Amino acid sequence: MSTLFPKFSKTIDGGRVIMEQRLLQNTNNLILDNDICTGCGICAEVCPETAITVGAIGGVQRGVVDDGANIHVDETICSYCGICVILCPFSALSLEIDGKESLPILEKDGFPTYDKGTSIDLEKCVRCTICDDVCPREAIDRDVPLFEGQDKEGLAKGQAVKLNLTFTVDTEKCTYCGVCGTLCEAINVLHNPFTPETGNVTGEVVWDETQCDGCNVCAEACHADAITITREALGPALLGEVTIIEEDCCTCLWCEKNCPTDAIKMNKIFEGEIVFHAEKCPGGCSTCVDICPANAIYLPTPAPVKDLKKKQEAVVAVNKDFCMLCGACVNACPAEDVIYLRRDSIKIKGKETDLFKKIKAKLCEPRTSKVLEDRVGEVELKRL
Numbered sequence: 001m002s003t004l005f006p007k008f009s010k011t012i013d014g015g016r017v018i019m020e021q022r023l024l025q026n027t028n029n030l031i032l033d034n035d036i037c038t039g040c041g042i043c044a045e046v047c048p049e050t051a052i053t054v055g056a057i058g059g060v061q062r063g064v065v066d067d068g069a070n071i072h073v074d075e076t077i078c079s080y081c082g083i084c085v086i087l088c089p090f091s092a093l094s095l096e097i098d099g100k101e102s103l104p105i106l107e108k109d110g111f112p113t114y115d116k117g118t119s120i121d122l123e124k125c126v127r128c129t130i131c132d133d134v135c136p137r138e139a140i141d142r143d144v145p146l147f148e149g150q151d152k153e154g155l156a157k158g159q160a161v162k163l164n165l166t167f168t169v170d171t172e173k174c175t176y177c178g179v180c181g182t183l184c185e186a187i188n189v190l191h192n193p194f195t196p197e198t199g200n201v202t203g204e205v206v207w208d209e210t211q212c213d214g215c216n217v218c219a220e221a222c223h224a225d226a227i228t229i230t231r232e233a234l235g236p237a238l239l240g241e242v243t244i245i246e247e248d249c250c251t252c253l254w255c256e257k258n259c260p261t262d263a264i265k266m267n268k269i270f271e272g273e274i275v276f277h278a279e280k281c282p283g284g285c286s287t288c289v290d291i292c293p294a295n296a297i298y299l300p301t302p303a304p305v306k307d308l309k310k311k312q313e314a315v316v317a318v319n320k321d322f323c324m325l326c327g328a329c330v331n332a333c334p335a336e337d338v339i340y341l342r343r344d345s346i347k348i349k350g351k352e353t354d355l356f357k358k359i360k361a362k363l364c365e366p367r368t369s370k371v372l373e374d375r376v377g378e379v380e381l382k383r384l
Helices: 040-048 059-063 083-087 130-134 179-183 215-222 254-258 286-292 328-332 354-363
Strands: 006-012 015-021 027-033 053-054 071-073 093-097 140-143 162-169 186-191 203-207 227-233 241-244 270-276 340-348
Touching: 006 270, 040 053, 040 354, 059 286, 071 286, 083 093, 083 340, 130 140, 130 254, 179 186, 179 215, 179 241, 215 227, 227 340, 254 340, 286 328
Parallel strands: none
Antiparallel strands: 006 015, 015 027, 027 093, 053 071, 140 241, 162 227, 186 203, 270 340
16 A cells, blocks of 8 residues: 655644654745744734634733643645745744755755844944843844953953063061962962961962952952962954844844944835824733833833823834834734734845735735634734
């Protein structure tokens, strides 16, 4: 009896969902990382086979839906073309052919990709921590050596500056009290055997140059002023590098807007408009705030009563500078017509193929939140 192909299967491995299509000569796997997926629904919009549906985003993200997923892929309908992989703004999807990551539609047919235009001008960058601190997607790689002291785990001393160090102890002043040795791994105070013959504490102060970064703490702490540290810098400081991990970057602009030296530049992959009709928002929900992958939505600080002037106070708002128009909030909103989203353009590099033009038209359709659902557990877009 002959085996019929293709064969399909779906397996769950922790936070990963693996869809498999087994053909006669090769095996295709579409892999979803639920821990990265934000529920933006772009994959469902761009899928040529309508094999992807959006799940109960709000419930999944807040952990109130058992065994839930942001999106569902029908492995029997999926053509394993990889378009969803290319256009996922968060790199939550990957395609493997015979165990190796591959995107034939990109490699052979020249399908366009996002043009994020991420860059950091290292001449302007001062290697501060602001971009790393504000990034909501952990897309900053800060490889900067320490200048002084040790890292948080106490594993590495300052390495940004190469130093010529000298350490001297005035044996006439030193009492061998051991304070310096308790403060620094580079110093060990050795005592000779205590004997009543002399009745004095004697010994030796041993210094390990490989552990010393010339911080001078030992000299400052020495009550007898017996220690002298001199340090001479050899060559320029090693500043290290700060880079953007482009595959993890969602172009929210948090880093660009807050860089103190204007060293960071990038393109928002989507341009358009988002509007919150806060008067329709059910107070106390905050689902959109919780799920926003760009940290752009917030609950406004309550205004003093005297400033309201008979106006209804907004219960939710969005900072448009940071919104990247992914649409996750529209999918997650449990109310109707609260959030309006429109994409006007998409930043890409590569030729706009006929297939991409059709996909672009779908992505640029205005939409709004919709509370009504025809099928339980799936989200619809209310297109305008």
